Amino acid sequence: MRIEDMIAKKVAQMPPSGIRKFFDVANEIGDVISLGVGEPDFDTPWHVREEGIYSLEKGKTVYSANAGLLELRQEICRYMQRRFDLIYSPTKQCLVTVGGSEGIDLAIRTLIETGEEVLIPEPSFVSYKPCAVLAGGVPVPIPTREEDDFKLTAHELEKAITPKTKILILPFPNNPTGAIMEREDLEAIAKVLRDKNIIVISDEIYAELTYGGEHVSIAHIEGMYERTVILSGFSKAYSMTGWRLGYAVGPAPIISMMIKVHQFAIMCAPTTSQYAGIEAMRSGDEDVRKMREAYDQRRRVMLDGFRSMGLSCFEPKGAFYVFPCIKRMGMTSEEFCEKLLMDQRVVVVPGTAFGESGEGFVRASYAYSIEVIKEALARIEVFVKKHLK
Structure with a gap:
């Protein structure tokens, strides 16, 4: 018996994350600046940490209800109404997950049949x-384009739908592009979907990190509430990545099966x-506002930096990433990132880590201090000037 032959083919054939490769190399090299991690550089706000510590001191260490503490679900639903004008039942339409990532897995597994x-x-x-x-599902990529501000268009969506289509993932604000979908964009998407048996999984983990306007959920568009599962969490907005806490809200029949x-x-x-999440939801709005303002300042610095060195860069209006185009460099995204790392000790992530349509782009995160960003940009500029064609 060969142990390798016992592993499920769908797992064995799955490529590893295209993000991790560069971190592994960077860990072996000194003097590296990383713009690769999608993780806030802020500490979790002290009053949130304190609530977690206090719960431990009080011995609150037993299992919660499967769906999560009712008090937390109530706060999540109040938050959804307060921030996005969406009403959900904490007992029937809300589930607390282990980070947003578990929510993605749960929603897809709950809905998808083989094929x-x-x-x-x-x-x-x-x-x-x-x-x-x-x-057991079949992923069908829909390429988005820089000339469309990396938005999903109704035209491209309609072309991709077949009789086998069951789910549309709507990942906005977007990682890695920073693109957002505005109300008129969502209304066009909703028009395509209303007469079809398709469920939307709307990943809104970056909803609080939008710049120049308020986030709009597709669940707020007429006819979409009944067919949308919203996934979100505490990692990005509240700087709570290591706490592994997320949530899903949506139609009661789907949430109950999740x-x-x-x-x-x-x-x-x-x-x-x-x-800790209860405290974040209850008293964290000001923390979110301060972090969002800091990200917005960093966003402008990084956007201006890439443009001034001669690389075109679409203006991101959400999340904390820029997605500059490196096609003028005469390199693939992978080559650019490898050479930049070895030559200037800066980590950015190839666009192809996020799908084939990411070729010709790289992702750089601005979840770092202004000082780190400026030093990284200075190094990247040296590299670009050396290789720009």
């Missing part, structure tokens, strides 16, 4: 495609994190 298709606008977060494959899968696979999200 059904999952539409995925790309470039986008690396987990959607593997989760679709592991659930809870069933979650019940057997996970049991419940970490109790300590849930108590």
